Amino acid sequence: MSRLKRVLILLTTMVVAICLALGGGFLWLYSDAKVSTVGSTDFNNELKVPPLAKSVVKRDGTRVFDLTMRAGKKEFRAGQKTSTWGFNGDYLGPTLRAARGEKVQAKIKNSLGEESTVHWHGMHLPAEMDGGPHQMVAPGATWTPHWTVNQPAATLWYHPHPHGKTEKHVQRGLAGMFLLDDEKSGRLALPKKYGVDDLPVIVQDVKFDGAEFDHGHKLMSDTGFLGNRTMVNGTLDPYKEVGDELVRLRLLNASTARIYDFGFSDARDFALIGTDGGLLEKATRMDRIRMSPGERAEIVVRMKPGERTTLRSFPNDSYADSWSTRFAGGDDSFDVLQLRAKKTLRDSPELPAALGELEVPDGSDSVRGRFFGLLTSGINGKKMEMGRIDETVTRGTAETWTVRNEHSTPHNFHIHDVQFRVLEVDGKEPPAELRGAKDTVFVPGNTTVKLAMRFDGPADPDTPYMYHCHLLFHEDLGMMGQFVVVEKGRKAGKVHAPHAHTGP
Numbered sequence: 001m002s003r004l005k006r007v008l009i010l011l012t013t014m015v016v017a018i019c020l021a022l023g024g025g026f027l028w029l030y031s032d033a034k035v036s037t038v039g040s041t042d043f044n045n046e047l048k049v050p051p052l053a054k055s056v057v058k059r060d061g062t063r064v065f066d067l068t069m070r071a072g073k074k075e076f077r078a079g080q081k082t083s084t085w086g087f088n089g090d091y092l093g094p095t096l097r098a099a100r101g102e103k104v105q106a107k108i109k110n111s112l113g114e115e116s117t118v119h120w121h122g123m124h125l126p127a128e129m130d131g132g133p134h135q136m137v138a139p140g141a142t143w144t145p146h147w148t149v150n151q152p153a154a155t156l157w158y159h160p161h162p163h164g165k166t167e168k169h170v171q172r173g174l175a176g177m178f179l180l181d182d183e184k185s186g187r188l189a190l191p192k193k194y195g196v197d198d199l200p201v202i203v204q205d206v207k208f209d210g211a212e213f214d215h216g217h218k219l220m221s222d223t224g225f226l227g228n229r230t231m232v233n234g235t236l237d238p239y240k241e242v243g244d245e246l247v248r249l250r251l252l253n254a255s256t257a258r259i260y261d262f263g264f265s266d267a268r269d270f271a272l273i274g275t276d277g278g279l280l281e282k283a284t285r286m287d288r289i290r291m292s293p294g295e296r297a298e299i300v301v302r303m304k305p306g307e308r309t310t311l312r313s314f315p316n317d318s319y320a321d322s323w324s325t326r327f328a329g330g331d332d333s334f335d336v337l338q339l340r341a342k343k344t345l346r347d348s349p350e351l352p353a354a355l356g357e358l359e360v361p362d363g364s365d366s367v368r369g370r371f372f373g374l375l376t377s378g379i380n381g382k383k384m385e386m387g388r389i390d391e392t393v394t395r396g397t398a399e400t401w402t403v404r405n406e407h408s409t410p411h412n413f414h415i416h417d418v419q420f421r422v423l424e425v426d427g428k429e430p431p432a433e434l435r436g437a438k439d440t441v442f443v444p445g446n447t448t449v450k451l452a453m454r455f456d457g458p459a460d461p462d463t464p465y466m467y468h469c470h471l472l473f474h475e476d477l478g479m480m481g482q483f484v485v486v487e488k489g490r491k492a493g494k495v496h497a498p499h500a501h502t503g504p
C-alpha cells in the first residue's frame with residue numbers, strides 16, 4: 001500500500017469518526033431535550049391556594065395593599081429547603097382583588113437586598129405607576145403606586161420587571177394574581193367562590209439541583225429556561241378536591257419561557273370564558289388551549305361525582321420546524337394538576353349564554369399602523385435602550401400593530417397599559433382562544449399577527465410603557481421597546497435617566 005493511500009484511509013476514518021461523534025452528540029442532545037411527567041406524577045400534595053391579600057380602605061375610598069418583596073426558604077419537597085423569593089411570604093404572593101371604579105394603592109417594600117420593580121401585567125394605568133424598568137425600587141425602599149381601576153373584570157398578575165433581570169426575579173418566585181371584578185360579571189352565574197369553585201392556577205416549570213432551583217439553560221436551546229416538571233401555585237404534584245359540578249380555573253402561565261398546550265387527560269372538553277383582558281362575549285367549548293408566558297385563560301370544567309381528571313400540557317408541534325419545536329419544549333408533556341370530585345357535588349347553574357362585552361377596538365378606527373419585526377437579537381433590529389423612545393402614540397386614538405416573527409424561534413408579544421384585539425393570524429381570522437381581549441399573544445416562528453388597540457390613558461411624554469417578548473430570557477436580552485402616549489400634535493419628551501426609587 002502506498003503511503004498516500006494509508007494517509008487517505010486514516011483521514012477518511014478520522015472524518016467518519018468525528019461525524020459519528022457529532023451526529024451521536026446531536027442525537028443525544030435532541031432526545032435529551034424532550035421531557036415528560038405524564039403518567040409518572042403522584043399527585044400527593046394538596047394544591048395551595050394563594051391567600052386573598054388583606055387590604056385597608058382609606059377614608060377617600062382608596063383600597064391599600066401592602067406587599068413586601070423578600071427572600072425565603074420553602075420546602076417544596078420534604079426535607080429540602082429551597083432558597084426562594086416571594087411577596088409577603090416565601091414563594092409567590094397573595095391574590096390582590098379590586099373592583100372596577102375603585103382607587104387602589106400598593107405599598108411595595110423591597111426587602112430583597114437588590115433593586116427590583118413590580119409591574120401590573122394587563123392593568124390599564126398611568127405610565128409612572130406601571131412598574132416597568134423605569135420604576136425601580138431600591139433595597140429597603142417603599143414604592144407606592146396608585147391608580148383607579150377602569151377596565152372589565154379580569155385575571156391579571158403582578159411580577160418584577162427590572163431590565164435584564166426579569167427572568168431571575170420571576171423564577172425565584174416573585175409573582176402573584178390580581179383579580180378585577182365589575183358589576184356585570186358579579187351578576188353572572190359563574191363559579192366565583194375563590195379557592196372553592198374558582199381556582200387560581202399559576203403554572204410554572206421548575207428544575208431542582210439538590211435542594212436548590214436549577215435555572216440553567218439547556219444546550220442548543222435559545223428559548224430560555226425550560227424545567228423538567230411543573231408546579232401550580234408553588235405546589236409540586238398537586239391535587240385539588242372539588243365539591244361543585246362546575247369548576248373555574250384561572251390559568252396563568254407564569255413560566256419564564258415554557259409554552260403550554262393545556263387540555264385534560266381524558267380529552268374532555270371545557271368552556272373558555274375569558275382571556276387576558278376579561279370575559280369573552282360568549283363561552284366557547286374546546287379541548288385544548290395553548291398559552292405562552294404571561295397569558296391567562298379562564299376555563300370552566302364540568303365534573304361528575306367521584307371522578308378524577310388531570311389538567312395536562314400536551315406536545316404541540318406548531319411552533320415552526322421540528323428542530324425549533326424540540327428545543328423550545330414543544331415535544332414536552334406534563335401532568336399539571338389532578339382534580340378529584342367529591343362523592344356528592346353541589347349543583348352549579350348552567351353557564352350564561354352571554355358573558356362580557358369586549359372593550360377592545362376592531363381595527364376600523366385605527367389612525368395608523370406600525371410594524372414590529374421580532375428576532376431574538378431585538379425588535380425592528382434594535383435592542384432595548386432605556387433612554388430611547390421607539391414609538392410615540394396619540395392619546396385617545398386606536399392603532400393597528402403588525403407583529404412578525406422573522407425566524408423560527410418562538411416568541412410572544414406583550415404590550416403594557418392596553419388590551420388588544422387579535423385581528424388576524426397570518427391573514428386569517430384568529431382561533432377562538434384569541435378572540436377575547438388580550439395583552440400578550442403567542443407569535444410562533446415565521447408567523448404574523450395583526451393587533452388593534454386604543455391608547456386612552458393619560459398622556460405622559462416623559463415616561464414610557466414597554467412592549468416586549470414575554471419569554472423572559474429574550475426580554476432580558478433586549479427584545480423590548482418603549483412607547484409614550486402624548487396629546488395630539490405633541491412630541492415625545494426626554495426619558496428621565498433611570499433611577500431607583502429610594503423613598504421611605
Ligand SMILES: [Cu+2]
Pocket residue numbers: 376410411412469470471474475479
Ligand atoms: Cu422571544
